[in-house]
Amino acid sequence: MAPKLPPQPPLQHSTTAVADGQSHGHAAPPKGIFRWLLTTNHKEIGTLYLIFSLTMFFIGGIFALVVRAELFQPGLQLVEPEFFNQMTTMHGLIMVFAAVMPAFTGLANWMIPLQIGAPDMALPRLNNFSFWLLPVSFTLLLSTLLMPGGGPNFGWTFYAPLSTNFAPPSTTFFILALHIAGISSILGAINIIATILNMRAPGMRLMDMPLFVWTWLITAFLLIAVMPVLAGVITMMLMDINFGTSFFDAAGGGDPVLFQHLFWFFGHPEVYIMILPAFGIVSAIIPTFARKPLFGYASMVYATAAIALLSFLVWAHHMFIVGLPLVAELFFMYSTMLIAVPTGVKVFNWVTTLFRGSISFESPMLFALAFVVLFTIGGFSGLMLAIAPADFQYHDTYFVVAHFHYVLVPGAIFAIMAGVYYWLPKWTGHYPNEKLAQWHFWFSIIGVNLTFFPMHFAGLAGMPRRIPDYALQFADFNLLSSIGAFFFGASQLLFVLGVILCVRGGKKAPAKAWEGAEDLEWTVPSPAPLHTFEEPPVFHRTSH
Amino acid sequence: MDDQEQASVGVRRTVIRTVAVLVGMFGFAFALVPLYDVFCQITGINGKVDATAQSIVHEEVDESRYINVQFITRGSPGLPWQMSVEMRQMSVHPGQMAEVDFTFTNNSPSESWGRAVPSVSPSTATTHLRKISCFCFQEQHLQGDERLTIPLVFQLSRDLPTDINTITLVYTLYPVEHTIQSASLDNMLNHSSKNSTKSDLQIYLKNDPKNNKAAGEAI
Numbered sequence: 145m146a147p148k149l150p151p152q153p154p155l156q157h158s159t160t161a162v163a164d165g166q167s168h169g170h171a172a173p174p175k176g177i178f179r180w181l182l183t184t185n186h187k188e189i190g191t192l193y194l195i196f197s198l199t200m201f202f203i204g205g206i207f208a209l210v211v212r213a214e215l216f217q218p219g220l221q222l223v224e225p226e227f228f229n230q231m232t233t234m235h236g237l238i239m240v241f242a243a244v245m246p247a248f249t250g251l252a253n254w255m256i257p258l259q260i261g262a263p264d265m266a267l268p269r270l271n272n273f274s275f276w277l278l279p280v281s282f283t284l285l286l287s288t289l290l291m292p293g294g295g296p297n298f299g300w301t302f303y304a305p306l307s308t309n310f311a312p313p314s315t316t317f318f319i320l321a322l323h324i325a326g327i328s329s330i331l332g333a334i335n336i337i338a339t340i341l342n343m344r345a346p347g348m349r350l351m352d353m354p355l356f357v358w359t360w361l362i363t364a365f366l367l368i369a370v371m372p373v374l375a376g377v378i379t380m381m382l383m384d385i386n387f388g389t390s391f392f393d394a395a396g397g398g399d400p401v402l403f404q405h406l407f408w409f410f411g412h413p414e415v416y417i418m419i420l421p422a423f424g425i426v427s428a429i430i431p432t433f434a435r436k437p438l439f440g441y442a443s444m445v446y447a448t449a450a451i452a453l454l455s456f457l458v459w460a461h462h463m464f465i466v467g468l469p470l471v472a473e474l475f476f477m478y479s480t481m482l483i484a485v486p487t488g489v490k491v492f493n494w495v496t497t498l499f500r501g502s503i504s505f506e507s508p509m510l511f512a513l514a515f516v517v518l519f520t521i522g523g524f525s526g527l528m529l530a531i532a533p534a535d536f537q538y539h540d541t542y543f544v545v546a547h548f549h550y551v552l553v554p555g556a557i558f559a560i561m562a563g564v565y566y567w568l569p570k571w572t573g574h575y576p577n578e579k580l581a582q583w584h585f586w587f588s589i590i591g592v593n594l595t596f597f598p599m600h601f602a603g604l605a606g607m608p609r610r611i612p613d614y615a616l617q618f619a620d621f622n623l624l625s626s627i628g629a630f631f632f633g634a635s636q637l638l639f640v641l642g643v644i645l646c647v648r649g650g651k652k653a654p655a656k657a658w659e660g661a662e663d664l665e666w667t668v669p670s671p672a673p674l675h676t677f678e679e680p681p682v683f684h685r686t687s688h
Numbered sequence: 689m690d691d692q693e694q695a696s697v698g699v700r701r702t703v704i705r706t707v708a709v710l711v712g713m714f715g716f717a718f719a720l721v722p723l724y725d726v727f728c729q730i731t732g733i734n735g736k737v738d739a740t741a742q743s744i745v746h747e748e749v750d751e752s753r754y755i756n757v758q759f760i761t762r763g764s765p766g767l768p769w770q771m772s773v774e775m776r777q778m779s780v781h782p783g784q785m786a787e788v789d790f791t792f793t794n795n796s797p798s799e800s801w802g803r804a805v806p807s808v809s810p811s812t813a814t815t816h817l818r819k820i821s822c823f824c825f826q827e828q829h830l831q832g833d834e835r836l837t838i839p840l841v842f843q844l845s846r847d848l849p850t851d852i853n854t855i856t857l858v859y860t861l862y863p864v865e866h867t868i869q870s871a872s873l874d875n876m877l878n879h880s881s882k883n884s885t886k887s888d889l890q891i892y893l894k895n896d897p898k899n900n901k902a903a904g905e906a907i
Contacts, residue, residue: 266699334706342698346691372710376717391721394805395764395862402724406717469731469811680691 181276184268185674186253189275191571193250194564196278197243198640201557203286204238205633207231212595212629214612215622228612229297230289236300240418241325242282244552247560248421249332252360255567256336258665258672259354261345261681266338274331281324288314288321299610301411304392304403308384315385319378326371333367336360345664347683351442354663358445359424362452366413366420369456374410377403401466408459416455419519419551420448422559423490426512428663429566430494433509434501435660440493447486447493454483464535473532480530484523491520506658507581511562514554514589522550525600540610542621543603549596554589561588561639568646569653573671576646584638591632598624731815741825742818749783750846756854757844759788761804767863768796769830771804782844790823790859791837794830801864803827809856816848817855827864 173179183189210231214222223231253271257264265271288295293312296302307315340361344353353361380391381403390396392403423444431438438444460468460476468476494516503509525547529535538544568576602621607614614622653670664683668676757778761771774789794800806824808814819825821841830836844855 266695267703330710334703337706338699338702341702342695368706368709369713372714373717376714380718380721394860399724399728402721405724406720409720467809467811 190254197247200242207235212626216626225612262343277328285321333364336364345683355427356424359420370410370413412459413455425563429512432660436501439496447489450486477532508566518554541603542599546599569657574650587635594628754779758856760858797832804859
C-alpha cells in the first residue's frame, strides 16, 4: 500500500468526481434493457440489487400475510395445510436469501467503493454476473409453487428426511435455485474482499475504514467460509434424492442428525451474515446524527470480529433437543452466551456515542435508534433461548419465531431502511420526503411490535410454530399478531412511495447531505455521478 | 499506473486465496461426514452400537443395583415386516448376561430382506452395552409369510455410570435391496445352520436373472 502521507488538506470535490457521468475513457453505455443487463458500474448494480431485494421483500411479505391471515383465528379458513407449509417455507427462504442478503450486497456495491475511495468494485464483470444470477435463482424457486406437488414445504431449514424422503418432487429445483443463489453470494463476497483489501484510497489503513466497510469485510469472510458448506449440504440432499446415496437416511447407514449439524454449521454464521452489515450501517448513522465521532471505533471492529469467530462455535444451540450429551449442551450454552459480550460492547458503544451528543431525529436516525432498542430485545430473548434447559420448553414454539423476527425485522430490515434513508440523498440528489418517512417509521414501529411482541407470550404458553391451526387459548395473541402484520405490511407501501418520490424530485441535497456525516462518500457530489474517484482521493485521517 | 498495477496484482492474489478457501470449505463439508461417523463411533454419542459381536466379560455381577432395560421395535415404509419382542422391559444387574427373544414376521407373500438397526438411549450408555449375539449384526431374510425368532444376548458392563437407571434399546427395521456381496455371503455362512444351505443356494440362483424362475421351483 501507499506510504503514509503527511496531513493533507481535505479532498477537493471538483478534481475527483466528474459531474458528467460519461467522461473521458468511457464508452457510452448501451441503451434500453442492455444498459442494465450489461452494466459493470457498481452504482447501477447496487441499484439493481436494491430494487430486486425490495421486490422480493414484498413477495415474501405477501407469503407472510397469507400465513397471518390463516392464523387470524383458530381453525382452518383460507388455505390448505399443505399450502400453508409452502407459504411458511417460501416466506423464510425468500426473506433470507432474496430480500435481506441482496439488500446488504446492494448497499455494499453502492457504498463500499465510495467509502474507500475506489473507482469501482475490483471485478466489475463478475459483479454483473453475481447480480443476474439472482433473478434466475428466485424465478426458479418461485416457479416450484406452480409445479405438481407444490413448492418446498419443509420449512426454510429444510431438515432431512422431510426434505429428502418426504419432499415434493420439486425439491430438486429448490436445490438448484439455492445453489445458484449461493454462487451469487460467494462471487459477491469475493468481489467485496478483493475491493476492500486492494483498492482503498492511498493512506487509508484498515483501521481507518468506515465501520460499514469493516463489517462487510468480516461478513464476506463468513460468506466465503459457510456458503460452500451450504452447497455441500444441498449437494448431499440432491444425491440422496436422485442418486441413491444415504447421507441422511438411517436405512442406508446415514444419520438425519448429521444434516442438522451441517445445516447449522452454515446456518448460524448465516444469521450473523444478516446482521453484521446492519451493525455497520447503524455505526455510520448514529455518530452522524449525534454529531459526535463513534465511541470505541477499535472495540467495534474487534467486537465484530469476535462475533464472527464465535459464530462458528455455537451451531448446536439450535439442536439442544436432538439428544446431545450433557457436555455438548453445556459447551454450546456457554459459547452462545459468550456472544452476548461482544454484542453488549457494541450496544454500549452506540449508547455512549449518543451520550451528550446533539441529537436530531431525522428518519435515518429514528430507524437506527429503533434498531438499537428492538435488536437488543431480540438479543435478550436469544439469551433466554441459549439456556439449554429452558430451550427444551421454548424449542419450536412461537417464542423462537418472536426472537428471530425481532433480530431480523426491526434488526436487519430497519437497518437497511435506515441506510436507504441515510444514503438516498447521495443516490438521487434529493432528500426523501421527511414527513412521509416519519409516518413510515411510526407505522412500522407500531406494526412490528404489534406483530411480534404477542408471539413471545403465545410461545411461552406453548404454541408450536409452523402450524396452520392452534388451540383456542392462543386466539387473542394471534389476532393481535395478524392485525399488526397487515398494518406493518401496508405501511411498507409508504416506504416505496417515499423512495419513488425521492428519485423523481424533492429538496436538493448538497454533497455533504447530513451535517455530521464524515466519510468519503460525502465528498462526491449528490447525486453521485456514474464514475467517481477515477483519480484516487487523498485520504484525510479524521477522528478514530 | 504503478498503483493500479499493484492493485490488480493484489486483486488476483486475493481471488486465488479466497477461491482456495472456498474449495477447502466445500471439501470440509464432505469430510465432516466420515469425521462425524468416527466421532460418534468413539463417543457413542448418536446411540449407534458397535455392529460386531463382543465377547462375554466374566466379571462379578453388580447385585447392588438393577438397570431397567426397555425394548422398542419399529418398522419402516417399504418393508412389510413386523418385529416384536417377548417382553417390553426387563431388569438386569450390570455384569449379568441376559437373553431376550425377538420375532420377525413377514406379512407379505413374497420374500424380502431387511435389517434391524439399533439405537441406544441415553447415548452415554451406548459404550456400556455389550452385545454378545444380535440379529442386528447381519441382514435378515424372510420367505413370504415366514416367522423367525432370534435371541439377543447382551450384557451391561459394570462401569455403567451410576446415574443411569433405564436404558432404552430401539430397533428400527429397514429394507435391504439385496445384491450379492461377499459380505452378505459371509453373513449367510454365520446364519443358523438350518437356513444356511437354503439361503446360499438361493443367493447363487438369484444372482443370475435367467435362473430366477428355476430357483423358485427348486425351492
